Amino acid sequence: MNKTISLKNDKGKKSNSIFNGVLYELKKNWRLYLLVLIPLAYLIVFKYLPMYGVQIAFRDYTPARTFSTSPFVGLKHFNRFFTAPAFWSIIRNTISISLYSFLMFPLPIVLALMLNYMPSQKFKKTVQMVSYAPHFISTVVMVGMILQFLDSRNGLINLILSVFGADPINFMALPGWFDHIYVWSGVWQGIGYSSIIYIAALSGVSPELHEAAIVDGASILKRMWHIDIPGILPTITILLIMQSGKILSVGYEKIYLMQNNLNTSVSEVISTYVYKQGINSNVPQYSYATAIGLFISVINVCILVTVNFITKKLSGSSLW
Numbered sequence: 001m002n003k004t005i006s007l008k009n010d011k012g013k014k015s016n017s018i019f020n021g022v023l024y025e026l027k028k029n030w031r032l033y034l035l036v037l038i039p040l041a042y043l044i045v046f047k048y049l050p051m052y053g054v055q056i057a058f059r060d061y062t063p064a065r066t067f068s069t070s071p072f073v074g075l076k077h078f079n080r081f082f083t084a085p086a087f088w089s090i091i092r093n094t095i096s097i098s099l100y101s102f103l104m105f106p107l108p109i110v111l112a113l114m115l116n117y118m119p120s121q122k123f124k125k126t127v128q129m130v131s132y133a134p135h136f137i138s139t140v141v142m143v144g145m146i147l148q149f150l151d152s153r154n155g156l157i158n159l160i161l162s163v164f165g166a167d168p169i170n171f172m173a174l175p176g177w178f179d180h181i182y183v184w185s186g187v188w189q190g191i192g193y194s195s196i197i198y199i200a201a202l203s204g205v206s207p208e209l210h211e212a213a214i215v216d217g218a219s220i221l222k223r224m225w226h227i228d229i230p231g232i233l234p235t236i237t238i239l240l241i242m243q244s245g246k247i248l249s250v251g252y253e254k255i256y257l258m259q260n261n262l263n264t265s266v267s268e269v270i271s272t273y274v275y276k277q278g279i280n281s282n283v284p285q286y287s288y289a290t291a292i293g294l295f296i297s298v299i300n301v302c303i304l305v306t307v308n309f310i311t312k313k314l315s316g317s318s319l320w
Helices: 002-028 029-058 077-080 088-100 106-116 120-134 141-150 154-162 173-196 197-200 207-215 218-242 252-258 270-278 286-315
Strands: none
Touching: 002 029, 029 077, 029 154, 029 286, 077 286, 088 173, 088 270, 106 120, 106 173, 106 197, 106 218, 141 173, 141 252, 141 270, 173 197, 173 252, 197 218, 207 218, 218 286, 252 270, 270 286
């Protein structure tokens, strides 16, 4: 009996000491915790609380009813999407554009390596400024520029082609050009900004390794391959995993603005389909759009977990 009481007292003392330690830590670093509280509140309000609405994917929801009072229909909306006539073409277009964009992943790394070895700091800063600037152009302005440059009559590209005697090409009307225009305009807009994190990672590579390699007569390419890339490999791995988790989430804004009746066969992706069916229709189908979004989210999570597991086994770096 006395032993039991003493054990309870010891547990009580330990819990009190832990509680006092937490209070002391909060009082000591309350400013830091206050800074953390702001993004934490953002995540809770805008990311976690809206998850309550996911249930409308399994209900026939209308704004006149609440989530809980809408009739439960199970997997009805998922089956509707899987049996839709456009299902396979939408999936094919989404995967095609996503994988094409995914193949451009190494380009910011190449740019960062090139900038890292530029001897002229002035020229390096100029290249950085020129490559970063397109990132701050809005999507609407970017698409407007694309349409102007590729105009079949007065577009800059067709004017250049006419100088060489080539016939004008209506790029936006030819489905075969859509993926290339979308991906490479995205590369031009984002390559400079995406390279920032790699430039920061390269600054952490030990200069002593480069000095030793120079003494041994290693070329710049060998130094890149044997020193720089292994040094930033954990950063590359983490960003690759995060990129793989968005492989089916092609943003609708740019694609929707670039769409027309002639290229819809290759430009209709899941996000634009959800927008048209769920919001931009005469009778908004909220449950149907939510079901499609939930399906894509589940697939993205599965891909993310798989890639994270593979990279952890191969390189030892992972998100968790």
